Amino acid sequence: MNDKFVVIDIETTGNVAKKGDRIIQIGLVVVENGEIIEQFSSFINPEQEIPAFIQQFTGITNEMVTDAPTFSSIAPKVMEYLNGAYFVAHNVPFDLSFIQNELEMSGYDHFFGPTIDTVELSRLLLPTAESYKLYHLAEQLNFEHDRPHQADSDSEVTAELLLFLIKKLKKLPLLTLQQLKPMIKKFDSALEVIIETFINDKLTSAILKNDGQLEEFRQLVLKKQELKIEHEPYAEIENFQDEINEIETRLLKKFDRFKIREGQKEMMGYIDDALSTNQHLLVEAGTGTGKSLAYLLPGLYYAKKYETSLVISTHTVQLQQQLLERDMKILKETVPFSFRTAVLKGRSHYLCLRKFEQKLLDHFDDNYDIVLSKAQILVWLTETEDGDVEQINLPSGGKVFWNEVQSDATTCIGKHCSWFSRCFYHQARNRAYGADLIITNHALLFTDMTQDHQLIPSYKQVIVDEAHHMEEVASDFLGIKSDYFSFSQLFSRIGTIHTNDLLHKLFSVHEELGLNLHTSFESLDDLLNDLKFEIDDCYRQLYAVVVNKMSVAKNEVGRKSFRYFPNEMGGEGWRGIQEVVYRVQMFSNEVLKLMKKISDEFSLIEDELTFLQTGVITQFKSVHASLSEEKGKLEELLLQYDPNYVYWIEVDAKGARNATFLYCKPIEVADILAETFFSKKSSIVLTSATLTVKNSFNYIVKRLGLGDFGVTTKMIESPFNYEEQVQLMIPTTIPNIKDVDEKEYIYEIVISILDIARITRGRMLVLFTSYDMLRKAFYELKDFITNEEFILIGQGITSGSRAKLTKNFKQFDQAILFGTSSFWEGVDIPGEDLSCLVIVRLPFSPPDNPVFQAKSEKLKEIGKSPFMDLSLPQAIIRFKQGFGRLIRSTNDRGVVFVFDRRITGTRYGKSFIQSLPEVPVHEKPLHKLLYELKNWL
Template identity: 40%
Template sequence: MAKKFVVVDLETTGNSPKKGDRIIQIAAVVIEGGKISDTYTSLLNPLQPIPPFISELTGLSDDDVSEAPLFSEIAPKISSLLKDAYFVAHNVLFDLGFLQEELILCGEESFAGPVLDTVEMARFLKPSADSYKLADLAAGEGLSHDRPHQADSDATVTAELFLLFLDKLKKLPEKTLGQLALLSEGLKSDIHLLLHSIGSIKVTDRGTLPDSIVYVNGLAIKKQERQMGDKTSTEASLEYPWSDSDKQKFFSQSPYRLVKREGQFEMMDEVFHSFQNGTHALIEAGTGIGKSLGYLFPAVYFSRLHAVRVIISTYTIQLQEQLLAKEIPLLSGMVPFSFKSAMLKGKNNYISLSRFAKSLEEENDNYDIVLAKMQILIWLLDTDHGDRDELNLSSGGQLYWNTIRNEKGILREQDPWHEHDFYNKARKKADEADILITNHSLLLSDVESGGNVLPAYSFAILDEGHHFEKASAGHLGIRLDYLSIRLALNQFGLYEQRQLFYKTVSALSQFQNGKKMQIQHINDLFADTLYDLDEFFKISIAYASKAAKKNSSKKLKAVIYRHEHNREWQALNNASERLIFRLRDLSGIVQSMYDKAIVLPGRSSATLGTELAAYKEELEGLRAKFTGVFTSGDEFVKWVETDLRVPQNATEIFAMPVTVSETLSKKFFSLKKSVVLTSATLTVNQSFSYMIEALGLEPRYVNTISIPSPFNYKDNVKLFISSDVPEINSVSQDSYIAEVSARIISICEAAKGRLLVLFTSHDMLKKTFELVKESGLLPEYALIAQGITGGSRSRLTRNFQKYDKAVLFGTNSFWEGVDIPGEGLSCLIVVRLPFSSPDEPLTKAKCEQIEKNGGRPFSEYSLPEAVLRFKQGFGRLIRTDEDRGVIVIFDKRIGASSYGKVFLQSIPEIPIKKADIEELVNEIEKWL
C-alpha cells in the first residue's frame, strides 16, 4: 500500500482536453500517515480566453490568470508530488484525463500509479446519500466548503472527505471488508488495492466486533434492538377533548411548542365524529390547516378508546415516511397516553437476506450490480428496516434489487433467516400497532386479496385522497414492460450462464441420468421463451406504429381493440398465445425441479427451494398478466405504449379498468365501518359530487366538509390572464412556443427568477426550454427542466431552491407535491389549462363510456379532472402564511370560455386581471 495519497482538483476552460480546453487552476493536497501533510495550489495561464460560464462558475477571470505561470513551468512540481502516491479526485477520470494531457504536452511522463475516485467511494460508503456532488457530501458531513468550484477549496474538502472514508473503511467488520475487497475488482478506480491493503492490516490486528453488529450466516448486519412493548392499557378517565379549550391544553403542553391552526380543530372533530358514527367522510382541507395532526390526533384517541386499529394510508411513500418520522413524535408529545405506531410497505420493498447472501456467491462483473452489492453490504451495518427506499441505487441497481427483494412474505420459524428478516419484523410491529401507516398501493393489494395483506381493520384515513381512484385503477390494471420481464426471466438463465437453472442441475443428483438430453431440452425451451418474448414486443411496436401512423411524435400510444380482425391484431394475439404456452411449459419444469429440491437434505436445499418457488410464482404472474390483457372484456381499456427512439426497451402494454367505482364500493367501502378521505383538492366548483361518484360512494351515507385554508390569499396572491398570447390553434406550434418563450423571459426578469412554469405537454416543455436557453437573454438565471436537467422531482426542486435566480420548467408530477415555501417561489406560470389529451387511451375510454350511458363526457369527466389538477397547481404558490406571489395564465380559455369560471370558482377568492405582457410586467414588478 502506498503511504501517500495526493488529492487533486482542477478548474478548466471546458470539459475536453482533446478539444483544446486547458487548466486554469490546480490544487493538490498531500495525505501521509492519515493526515494532511502538505498543500499546493496555483493559478495557470491557459493561453486562451476563459468562457463567461466558467468565469461565473469559478469566479476566475482572464485578468486573474494573465500573469499566472504556464502548466509547463509547474509540471515538475506536480510530477514530484505524485511520485509513489495514489492519485485521488472527486470524479477522478476528469481530473486525471486533463492532467495526463498537460503532462504529455510539456514532455513530462504521464502518471502511471493507482487512482481512487471519491465519487465511487461515496456511492458505496454512503449508500443512502441523496446526492454525490462534492458540496452535498461536504454538507452532509458538516465540512466547511465556502468556495465551491475553486480548486484549492474543492481539493481540501475532497481530502477531508477521503480521510473520513478511510477511517470508515478501517472500522468495518473484517468479513464485510473482505467481501467489499472481492467485489471492488469490478470498480472503475483502484479501490481494490486500498481495500486489500486495509484488509491485510485488519487480519494481523483483529479487532473485536462492535456491539452494534452481529454476524448472521456470513453477513454482518446491524444488531436489532428487542422490541419493548409500550403500555397499551386504556386509562379509565380517557375522553376525547371536544372543546377547543381542551384541545388547546394539549398543544400548550407539547414540548414541540405547537400552535393551533385555524380549521385544524374542526377537522379533528369531523374525523372523530365519522369514526364514532360509523360513516364515511370526505374532508377537503386547505393548505396550512395542519392536515396530518388534524387526522392523527382523533385517530389515536379513537383507537385507544375503542381498542381498535386505525389505518393511515398515503399515495406517496415520501408522505408515509414523513408521518412516522415527524408527525408521530409530535403526536406522542401531545396526548396523555402511550400508543404503538408502525409503518408497513409491500414485501418487495424489503431485502431478502438469504437471496442477497446467495447473490454474493455469484460472480457478476456488471458494474451496476457490483456497486449495488457493495452499497448493500455497508447499508446492512446501519439499517433498522431493510427498506429499499433508504438506498440510492442506480437504474441497474434497481433492477438488481428485484433479484434480492423479499418475494416469500413471512418466513417460517425454522428458516435460518427468520429471526433477522426485515419483513417479518415490520409485519410483527404492524400486527401490534394502534396506528398503522401504509400506502394506497399496499392497501389496495389488501382489498384485492380479501384482507390477506394487512392486519385486520375497520377504520381508515386516506391522505392524498384525490389520488385514490387513480391508484385503484392502476392497481387493478395490468402493466407489462419488456425490460422488467426480461430481467425476471433471466434469473433462470441458460445452463452455461450459471444462473438458477445451472445451480439446480448441480444440486439435483436426479439429473445425472439422461442429464445432457434434459439440459438441452430445458435450454431450448428457455431460449424459445426469450425469443417469443422479443417477438411479442416487436409485433407490439409494429402494431403501435401502424395504429398511430398519423402521429409524428416519437412516443406512441395505440389502443388494442379486442374485436379487430386485421393482420396486425391477429399477429399480436398469436404472439401472446405462443408466449403464454411457453411460460406454462417453463413453469411446469420449474415445479418439477422444486419438487425434487425440497426433499434434498441440508440448508442449501431450502434456499434453492425458495428461489425456485419464487421463480415459479413470477412465471405464473406473467402468464396471468398476458392472459388478462388479451381476455379481459370491454370494462378494460388496453393499449401499447412505445418510444420509437428506443422501441423495445421502452415498450409497455397496459390494461386498465375504465371505472373502479363499483369495485371500490363492493370490496372496500361497504366492508369498512368508516373511511375518511382527505386532501386539499376534493371539490370541483365547491361540490364533492364528482369525487363521490368516482369512488363509488353513496352520497347520502357520506359526510362532506370543506375547511378553507387559513392563508390570506386575497391580499397575498394576484392572478393575471395574459391577453395577448395567441390561441394555440390560430398559429403554428413553433409560433406559439416562440410567443410563450418571449413572455416567460419577460416575466422572469420582472420576477427576478423564482419562477415555476407548468406545462401539460413534455414536448412543448422541451421546445420552450430550448428556445429560452438558446435566446441567451437569461444568462444570469439557472434554467432547470424536468426530463432534461438530470434528477428526480425532489432533486430538481432542491437545485431550484439553491439559486437566487432560477426558472423551473415542469409537467405532470410538478403540478402537485412540490413544496417551495417563502421567497424561493414567487411566480407561477400556467401555460395551458391541464386538460388530459382526448387521445389518451384511458381518457378516451372513460369519455366513450359516459357518452354511451347518455352522459356528457366533457362536463362529467374532462372538466372536473382538469379543475382538480389546476387546484393542485395553484397550491404550489402559497405554502406559508407569509408567502406572496403571482399566477400568470397564458390560456385565454379561463377567461373567455363558458367553463373557465369553474376553474376560477374552485380556488380561493383572489384579485384577477387581464393584461398584455407590458402591463403584466409592470404589475409584477410593483407587486413583488
C-alpha cells in the same frame, strides 16, 4: 500502506479538457497520518475567457484570474506534492483528466500513482446518503462549507470527507472487511492495500468482537434487531378535544414559536368526531394548514383510547418517510403517553437476506454496478434495522440487482428459512401488529384490498392523505399490464443450458446429484427457444398492427395509444395475433409442465441439498411462478373480455419493433371501492389540498363511490394571505392555440417566458401538459438565451429524477425549470428560489386517452356530459395542484402566469379561477403585465 493523500479540487472553464477547457482555480490539501498537514490554493489564468455560466456557477470572474499564474508556472509545485501520494478527488476522472492535460501542455509526464475517488468511497461507506454531491455530503455530515464550487473550499471539505470515510472504513467489522476485500478489486479507487492493512490490524488486535449493536449470523454482520415487541402500557386517555390546549402548551414548550393554527384545530375536531362516531369524512385542507399533524394527533388519541390500530395511508413513499422522521418526533414530544408506530410497505421494498447471501456467493457476470451494490448492502446491513430499499442509494444498475434480492412471496419459504427470525419483511409485519399507528401507502392499501386483506393487520379506521390519487391508484391495482420486457427479463434470468444463467446452474446441480433428467433439460431448452420466438413475434405483430392502424410516423415522439376490444378482434392482422397467442399458450403450457416436473424431482431429495443448491432451485420455482403469471396476463388481455374494463395497446414509434405495452383497467372503480373498501371500514377520513371543484365535493364523492354512505365534507381554508402573496396574470397577447399552428404558438410562449424571466431573474417553474411541447419549447428557448444568462433545466432532457432536478434548480440563481406530469404536484420550492409559475395550458386529459374515452362513453350512456362531469373537474383539480407549487409558506410571494386564454375566454374557464383562493387577477397585454410585475416584485 502509503499514508500520504493529496486531495485536489479544480474549477474550470468547461467540462472537457480535450476540447480546450482549462483550469481557473486549484485547491490542494495534503493529508498524512490521519490529519491535514498542508494546504495550497491559487487562481489560475486559463489564457481564455471564462463563460458567463461558469462565472455564475463558481463566482470566479475574468478579473479575478487576469493576474493569476498560469498552470505551467505552478506545475512543479503540484508534481512535488503528488510525489509518492494517493491522488484524491471528488470525481477523480474529471479532476485528473484536467491535471494530466495541463501537465502535458506544460511539458511534464502524467501522474501514474494510485487514486481514490471520494464519490465512490462515499457510495460504499455512506450507502444511505440521498446525494453524493460534495455540498450535500458536507451538509449531511455537518462540515463547514461556506463557498461551494470554489476549489480551495471544496478541497478542504473533500479532505475532511476523506478522513471521515477512512475512519469509518477502519471501524467496519472484520468479517465485513474480509467480504469487501475481493470486491474492491473491481473498484476504480485503489483501496486494496488500505483494506488489507485494516484487516491485518484487526487480526493482530486483542479485540476482535463486534460492538454490542452488531451480530454475526451465517457469515453476514447485521445490526441487531429488537425481536421482542413490547406492547405499550395502557394509558387513561382523556377526551381529545379537551386536550388540545394542553397539547399546544407542550408544543410551545418543546418547539419554540410552534402554534397550532386555527385551521389545524378545526380539522382536528372534525377528524376526532368522524372517528368517534364511525363516519366517513372528506376534508380539503388548504396549503399551509399543517394537515399531517391535524390528522395524526386525533388519530393517535383515538387508537390509544380504543386500543386499536389506525392506518395512515399516503400516496408517496416520501410523505410516508416524512411522517415517520419528522412528525412522529413531534408527536413523541407532545402527547402525555407512550405509543408505537410501524411503517409497512410493499414486500419488494425489503431485502431478502437469504437471496442476498446466495448472491454474495455467485460471481457470474458481476459488472461494476452489481459489485458496488453488493458492497453497499454489506455496509448497510451494519446500520439498518429495516432493510428498506428506500434507505439505500443504489447505483442505476443496482436497481436490477435489487430485483434479484428483494423479498417476494413466490420464493419465500417462511419458517423453513434460516433467516426467518431476522427477515426484514416479517419483522416489519410483526411490528405492525398491535401498533397504534400503521403508516402505509395507497399501493399497499389496494394490494391488501385485492388480496383479501392478508397484508395489513386488521383495521377498521384509516386516514388517507393525498386522497385525490385514490381513484387512479385503485384503477392501477385492479388493472393488468403486459409487455415484452417482462417476458424478456424472465428469459434472461433462466438463460439456456450453455450460458452461465439459472438453467445452466440447475443443470449443473442435477449432474452433481446424479439425477437422470438430461432429456427433460434438453427439451426445456428447446421449448424455451420456441416460446421466446413466439413471444417476440406476438409483440412485433401487435406493434405492426398499431402502427398501421394509427399511421404512426417514425419522427413522432412518445408513446401512442390504441384502444381495442378483444371480443371484436377482426381483420388479417388481428387473426395473425390470435394465432400467435394460441401458440404462445401452447408452448407456455409445455414449458411450465416441464419446469414443474424438474422442480418436483428436486423436491423429492430436498433434505440432501446444500444451501447453494436450494437457492438455485428456489430461483427456478420463482421463475416458474412468474412465467405462469405473465402468461395468464397475456391471455386475459388478448383472449378474454370484460365490458367493465377498457383495453388498449401502447407503442413507441422510435422504440424497438417489439416495444409494445398492453393494458386493461376498470372503467369505473366507484362500485368496487364502495363494496370492498368503504362498506368494510367503520371510519375512513380522506384528505388532500385538492378535493373540491368550485367549492363542491360532488365530483370526488361520485368518483370514489361514496354517494350512499352519508359522507361528511369539510373545507379548511389556507392560512396564507393569497391576496397579498400572489398575483394571477393572463397575457392577452398570447394567441389561442387553435388560431395558430404549433410552431407559432411555441414561439410566442418561448418569447413570453424569456421576457418574464428577465423581470423575475429566472426562479421560474414552467408547467406543460405535453412532453412534446415541453421539449420543443426547451430547445427553442435555449437558442434565444444569450451569454448563458439563464440556466435551463428540462424534465426528460436534463438527466435526473424529479428530486434531483428540483435540487439543481435551487442551486442556481437564475434558473428556469420546465416540467410536466409529476411536476404538477409534490414539488416543494419555498422562499425566493421560486417566484414565478407559468401554466402553459389548462391540464385537460388528452381526448385520446383510452381510460378517459371509456369513462366518457359510460357517462354518455346515462345522459351525462363527459366534459362537465369528467374532463373539467379533473382539469380543475390538476390546475389547483399546479397552482399550489408557488406559495409554500407565509413569507412566499410570487406570480402565476396562465398562457391558456380559455381561462377567461370560455364559460367553463371561470370555474378554474373560482376553485382557487381569492387572488388578484390581471388580464392585459404582456408588456403591461410585465410593468405591473416589476413594480409588485
